[in-house]
Amino acid sequence: xxxxxxxxxxxxxxxxxxxxxxxxxxxxxxxxxxxxxxxxxxxxxxxxxxxxxxxxxxxxxxxxxxxxxxxxxxxxxxxxxxxxxxxxxxxxxxxxxxxxxxxxxxxxxxxxxxxxxxxxxxxxxxxxxxxxxxxxxxxxxxxxxxxxxxxxxxxxxxxxxxxxxxxxxxxxxxxxxxxxxxxxxxxxxxxxxxxxxxxxxxxxxxxxxxxxxxxxxxxxxxxxxxxxxxxxxxxxxxxxxxxxxxxxxxxxxxxxxxxxxxxxxxxxxxxxxxxxxxxxxxxxxxxxxxxxxxxxxxxxxxxxxxxxxxxxxxxxxxxxxxxxxxxxxxxxxxxxxxxxxxxxxxxxxxxxxxxxxxxxxxxxxxxxxxxxxxxxxxxxxxxxxxxxxxxxxxxxxxxxxxxxxxxxxxxxxxxxxxxxx
Amino acid sequence: xxxxxxxxxxxxxxxxxxxxxxxxxxxxxxxxxxxxxxxxxxxxxxxxxxxxxxxxxxxxxxxxxxxxxxxxxxxxxxxxxxxxxxxxxxxxxxxxxxxxxxxxxxxxxxxxxxxxxxxxxxxxxxxxxxxxxxxxxxxxxxxxxxxxxxxxxxxxxxxxxxxxxxxxxxxxxxxxxxxxxxxxxxxxxxxxxxxxxxxxxxxxxxxxxxxxxxxxxxxxxxxxxxxxxxxxxxxxxxxxxxxxxxxxxxxxxxxxxxxxxxxxxxxxxxxxxxxxxxxxxxxxxxxxxxxxxxxxxxxxxxxxxxxxxxxxxxxx
Numbered sequence: 001x002x003x004x005x006x007x008x009x010x011x012x013x014x015x016x017x018x019x020x021x022x023x024x025x026x027x028x029x030x031x032x033x034x035x036x037x038x039x040x041x042x043x044x045x046x047x048x049x050x051x052x053x054x055x056x057x058x059x060x061x062x063x064x065x066x067x068x069x070x071x072x073x074x075x076x077x078x079x080x081x082x083x084x085x086x087x088x089x090x091x092x093x094x095x096x097x098x099x100x101x102x103x104x105x106x107x108x109x110x111x112x113x114x115x116x117x118x119x120x121x122x123x124x125x126x127x128x129x130x131x132x133x134x135x136x137x138x139x140x141x142x143x144x145x146x147x148x149x150x151x152x153x154x155x156x157x158x159x160x161x162x163x164x165x166x167x168x169x170x171x172x173x174x175x176x177x178x179x180x181x182x183x184x185x186x187x188x189x190x191x192x193x194x195x196x197x198x199x200x201x202x203x204x205x206x207x208x209x210x211x212x213x214x215x216x217x218x219x220x221x222x223x224x225x226x227x228x229x230x231x232x233x234x235x236x237x238x239x240x241x242x243x244x245x246x247x248x249x250x251x252x253x254x255x256x257x258x259x260x261x262x263x264x265x266x267x268x269x270x271x272x273x274x275x276x277x278x279x280x281x282x283x284x285x286x287x288x289x290x291x292x293x294x295x296x297x298x299x300x301x302x303x304x305x306x307x308x309x310x311x312x313x314x315x316x317x318x319x320x321x322x323x324x325x326x327x328x329x330x331x332x333x334x335x336x337x338x339x340x341x342x343x344x345x346x347x348x349x350x351x352x353x354x355x356x357x358x359x360x361x362x363x364x365x366x367x368x369x370x371x372x373x374x375x376x377x378x379x380x381x382x383x384x385x386x387x388x389x390x391x392x393x394x395x396x397x398x399x400x401x402x403x404x405x406x407x408x409x410x411x412x413x414x415x416x417x418x419x420x421x
Numbered sequence: 422x423x424x425x426x427x428x429x430x431x432x433x434x435x436x437x438x439x440x441x442x443x444x445x446x447x448x449x450x451x452x453x454x455x456x457x458x459x460x461x462x463x464x465x466x467x468x469x470x471x472x473x474x475x476x477x478x479x480x481x482x483x484x485x486x487x488x489x490x491x492x493x494x495x496x497x498x499x500x501x502x503x504x505x506x507x508x509x510x511x512x513x514x515x516x517x518x519x520x521x522x523x524x525x526x527x528x529x530x531x532x533x534x535x536x537x538x539x540x541x542x543x544x545x546x547x548x549x550x551x552x553x554x555x556x557x558x559x560x561x562x563x564x565x566x567x568x569x570x571x572x573x574x575x576x577x578x579x580x581x582x583x584x585x586x587x588x589x590x591x592x593x594x595x596x597x598x599x600x601x602x603x604x605x606x607x608x609x610x611x612x613x614x615x616x617x618x619x620x621x622x623x624x625x626x627x628x629x630x631x632x633x634x635x636x637x638x639x640x641x642x643x644x645x646x647x648x649x650x651x652x653x654x655x656x657x658x659x660x661x662x663x664x665x666x667x668x669x670x671x672x673x674x675x676x677x678x679x680x681x682x683x684x685x686x687x688x689x690x691x692x693x694x695x696x697x698x699x700x701x702x703x704x705x706x707x708x709x710x711x712x713x714x715x716x717x718x719x720x721x722x723x724x725x726x727x728x729x730x731x732x733x734x735x736x737x
Contacts, residue, residue, distance in 0.1 A: 050706040051706050051707075051709075055706075088702070088703055089702055089706045093559065094660075094662055095560065095561040095658065096656065096658065096659070096660055096662055096663065099656045099658050100457075100656065100699075101702075103453050103656070104451065104454075104699065104703075107451040107452065107453055107583070108449075108450070108451040108454075120560075121559060121560035121561060121660075124560060124563060125560070125561055125563055125660075128563050128564070128657065128658065129656075129657075132566070132580075132657070151563075188551075188559055189558065189559040189560055190559075190560045193553070217559070218559060
């Protein structure tokens with residue numbers, strides 16, 4: 001075959017195909033031409049799990065963010081500019097990926113706000129990045145104390161409760177309903193460690209004791225060896241601190257083993273997503289919810305539930321509210337600072353109260369100054385197989401606990417905030 | 422003339438690497454992505470020193486990569502806030518571990534060697550995962566940052582300036598790659614290739630095969646642990662996944678994707694892997710399946726990797 005032939009015949013067709021493919025690929029890459037500043041939308045980057053153990057809760061936070069973005073844009077945007085949400089999958093447990101995505105959102109997309117993460121460890125790692133880059137960061141649902149405690153940052157705010165607040169809220173009910181000898185099944189990362197430590201502290205104060213504890217790696221599917229150890233210790237309560245799919249697997253297996261007949265199965269943080277994933281007979285135990293959709297006498301809740309139902313066909317969960325409230329907090333902070341500068345917004349958010357249409361709970365939640373932690377209500381109650389308000393009513397609120405009563409003092413949080421000069 | 426032609430690929434690679442931070446933004450990338458390509462490229466090339474040029478498959482290289490990462494992180498966090506010292510410590514820790522483990526496993530061949538490297542890798546993974554007080558466990562090692570370089574006459578701020586850090590990475594990369602190229606051209610390197618081609622014949626020729634494989638393993642791990650230190654410095658962060666078996670698998674994928682018979686192949690493979698991962702994971706949550714399918718296509722249809730196809734085209 002002559003070279004002429006090769007060039008003339010074979011290459012021409014291939015070249016066309018390749019050029020077409022290249023042109024197609026070009027369409028996929030986003031345009032990176034910066035248009036005039038005034039028209040450019042304000043960008044909020046969400047770096048949250050969409051895959052793995054926390055996929056379900058992460059997606060619900062995303063839905064909450066999306067609803068908030070629609071509402072913010074309908075009400076005039078942030079400092080008069082439209083708002084845009086950019087979403088990245090952080091995975092459920094890979095902090096390296098979460099850090100990489102956070103840097104990508106800040107470096108390439110130049111986001112004005114960073115949101116995330118469900119996983120406490122990932123939230124801590126992301127907070128390191130956001131504070132290094134001085135980007136305002138709201139953590140919707142990563143509970144470990146350190147986020148607004150020992151390693152707090154001036155630019156990092158949090159919507160969900162600290163693990164110590166959850167432990168303080170639920171312990172009196174647990175001791176009263178279930179007993180004083182506790183055995184813990186705890187996920188082996190930041191969230192589990194601090195939640196267990198918080199419960200141990202609250203439990204000891206109330207006269208209870210710890211019989212034992214097992215650390216389970218995130219993403220564990222077979223809990224049988226831990227459950228066998230737990231029942232051998234003969235506790236009053238087996239405390240499940242796992243979350244997401246790990247919670248579903250652990251509780252399901254405990255009920256299959258018949259442990260619910262012999263012990264009280266309970267825990268601290270519980271959410272609607274795992275309860276939905278459980279068979280009815282495993283929807284048991286005393287827990288704390290951080291937000292619940294069935295609050296008949298609280299203003300604006302009904303509208304919020306209806307809006308989310310219209311979007312997804314399901315009721316909102318605490319996670320939907322976390323996403324919603326964190327996105328709104330960005331807008332409220334920036335609009336009251338009349339600026340997109342992170343330092344000015346963070347200053348404006350010290351002590352900022354959430355308005356009722358964002359708060360969606362009885363008492364007005366506020367960001368505690370000097371710690372950047374939202375102090376909301378907590379809902380202590382028990383899981384139920386089927387509730388009076390329909391198939392989504394899987395939790396019965398026994399008591400609404402006021403945040404300030406269980407939040408401890410600012411000194412106890414361990415947060416010593418330093419502001420940039 | 423032919424010598425000049427041989428230098429063309431090298432010149433192209435260096436030109437691309439030297440200018441990368443300046444055009445990355447125009448094609449939708451960012452400087453840190455460029456640094457990531459170079460760092461993982463170094464890791465894949467280091468693995469390929471063993472895989473492609475000695476013919477020994479290690480599935481546990483992430484262990485030494487991660488030891489480098491933890492070495493630099495823990496040095497800066499607990500001992501001395503100095504980036505160069507951290508890199509040296511990280512590389513030393515990774516290499517020492519490789520010396521000991523290499524001596525234990527060097528008699529094994531083929532799949533047995535690969536299995537045992539995975540097993541040793543997982544030992545380090547579980548130590549990092551479980552030792553919460555020191556390594557931070559599953560949360561990763563946080564609370565430290567790469568420190569500005571003090572060159573005596575000037576200070577280079579590699580923390581604030583991504584470009585400065587990129588060129589630090591590139592300088593280290595260049596030194597490592599040059600060392601590997603020199604080693605491969607030396608009689609030692611030729612002997613490694615002889616072992617790869619026919620181990621039994623090499624043994625009959627009187628070559629101490631075990632020593633050579635051990636040395637090749639240690640050299641490969643030395644460079645991979647340097648890549649690990651750079652990787653940790655890039656994110657100011659490391660976690661146990663940096664030394665888990667799937668990270669080792671990623672290095673093998675990069676080497677095979679690019680072409681493990683060629684010197685630059687693994688770098689190309691790493692570039693494709695990193696950019697594809699970065700890009701696809703923003704488009705769809707099922708990004709891992711896209712990468713998986715792409716890898717299967719390459720293995721099925723282009724067993725010599727991307728660079729292998731290019732070579733064949735140029736040769737015909």
